Amino acid sequence: MxxxxxxxxxxxxxxxxxxxxxxxxxxxxxxxxxxxxxxxxxxxxxxxxxxxxxxxxxxxxVKSPCPYFEKCGGCHLLHLTYDNTLTFKQNKIKELLKKNKINKNEEIEIIKSDFPLYYRNKISLKIENGKLGYYEESTHKLIEIKECIIAKHSINEVIKNYKLLNLENAKLTIRANDNDEILIIIETNEKEYNIELAKLKEKIKLVGIIYNKITIYGENFFYERVGGKLFKVSFDSFFQINENITTKLFALIKENIDESSVVLDLYSGVGTLGIIASSKSKEVYSIEIIKNAVLNGIMNAKLNQANNIKLMLGDVSSTVDKINLNFDTLILDPPRKGLDKKTREFILTKLPDKIIYVSCNPNTLIRDLKELETNYEIADFKIMDMFPFTYHIESFCVLNKK
Ligand SMILES: C[S@@+](CC[C@H](N)C(=O)[O-])C[C@H]1O[C@@H](n2cnc3c(N)ncnc32)[C@H](O)[C@@H]1O
Structure with a gap:
């Protein structure tokens, strides 16, 4: 050895x-x-x-507080103190910026999660031969678990009682809102179900069960209250997984929107960031690819009295150049793959005064910043610790036109 x-x-x-x-x-x-x-x-x-x-x-x-850490692929940094995980993330961003020769002189501020454990409001697990767990990293070997210490307590209640679902082989997604109400999403080849509903409802605040995309109990959505706003979220719509950091993200968005601006909000989910921006701006236009998320967004605009926001269904890359809009502020919150070439070209043709880029993947963020750096300077770069104890890094960037 x-x-x-x-x-x-x-x-x-x-x-x-x-x-x-x-x-x-x-x-x-x-x-x-x-x-x-x-x-x-x-x-x-x-x-x-x-x-x-x-x-x-x-x-x-430090001794990992999770007994499954050595095998499970979900968390990567549970052998460090929370503060040391933050230093790891800061160093990673500094190294990436330096390697790509992107100028950022000031320290990268990191916004901590007030609850570094029991924070996730959504997790996906496997059930195999009646056993529940995660796959071991890069394998299909099931690691049976009795608790997940980064998932909310209300999600752990479902884990404790999963046998009431009577499933042999399935993918199980559990979503919880701020009020610990639960949506259970089951994907399986099993044709018949035998869920012990009455017992399950005694244990958890069950909002709905979706079985192979069909709602077999309750609703196929829940309401989430974050940062003083109320959002309807369908089972297949995206919502940020850490409510504490999302509240802080909303505050930063609001702070950085100029009064009476015209905002284009790309990758808008259920309309969250656009609705936050709308209270200060003249008009907001949002684009999102998931139909239910756009429908949720339309409802959410009403629920939050945001009357100056228009939500559109479409693929950002093929929709942006069709809407013929003059805007001065651009909000970007793409999935991990970042912006595609067409969208980057669109931005460089339109050259809005300000870009607020929220990213869950520093590698694609830096790639996109490289493309924009001739025309934009980084006014702010923060790390928001959306995913404590994992290597994942959420960034918040403000770019001003030079
Ligand atoms: C990281 S989430 C951000 C959502 C929202 N801004 C929020 O804070 O909740 C990215 C969103 O982009 C959507 N999306 C992914 N690819 C897209 C595309 N090509 N065009 C439009 N929306 C897309 C996803 O469905 C998801 O809702």
Missing amino acids: PKVLIEKLDDYGRGITHIDNKVVFIKDALPNELVEIEITSNKKKFSEAKVTEYVRKSKDR
């Missing part, structure tokens, strides 16, 4: 070392630790390994 010194962490929170000039990625290993490893996969350019013995542990190492 080779004995190696861990040099630093990679983007996914794995320890990095080199053996004969080849990089080796090691799960659950921290910088400055001396560990004995076993190579688990040997590729041309890199190897992967697991620790067989910790010869010298890092002073930063």
Whole structure:
């Protein structure tokens, strides 16, 4: 077994070392630790390994509060204190900016989650042969769980009582709102269901069950109250997974919208950011690809007395250039793949005064910022810790036209 010194962490929170000039990625290993490893996969350019013995542990190492951490692929940083996970994220962004030669002189501020555990309002699990769990990282091996310490307590109540669903093999998605009401979404090949509804309703505040896209109990949506606003959210509509950070995100959006501006809000989900912006702006135009989310958005505009917002259904890339709109502020909140080429070109033709870019993937964010940097300067760059104890990084950027 080779004995190696861990040099630093990679983007996914794995320890990095080199053996004969080849990089080796090691799960659950921290910088400055001396560990004995076993190579688990040997590729041309890199190897992967697991620790067989910790010869010298890092002073930063803490005991993971989750018993499944070593195997489960959901969290990546539970062997660090919360503050050290934040430093990891700050360093990652600093390195990315430096590597891409993007100027950002001031410190990158990080907005903490007030609840770094039990925060997720949506999780997806597998049920196999009646057992419930997550897949082990990069495998289809089920890790049975009895609790998930990053999911909200109300979701954990469903986990505790999942046997009442009487499912053998299924994908189970559980969503909870701010009031701990639960929506259960089941996808399965099983033709018949036998859910012990009365018992389940004694244990949790059940709003609805959707079985292979059909609502078999209650509603197929819930209401979510965040940042003083009320949102209707259908089972298939996106909603930010951390309510505490979402409240802080809403405050930042509002702060950065100029009075009487005309806003284009792309990738708008159920209309959240557009509705927040609408209280200060003259008009807001939103575009979103999921039909139910747009319908939710129309209802949400009414629920929140946002009368100056128009919500449109469409693919951003093929819709933006058809709407012939003059706008001065652009809100972007794309999925992980970031902006496509056509959308970047559209922005560079329109050149709005201000761009507010909310991103859940720093790699595509930096790629897009590189394209925009000739015309825009970064006025603000914050990390919002939407996904505590995982390597995922949510960023909030404000760009001003030069
Ligand atoms: C990260 S979410 C942001 C949603 C919303 N801004 C919020 O804060 O809740 C990204 C949204 O973009 C939508 N989306 C993904 N690809 C799209 C596309 N090509 N055109 C329009 N919307 C898209 C998704 O359905 C999702 O609602």
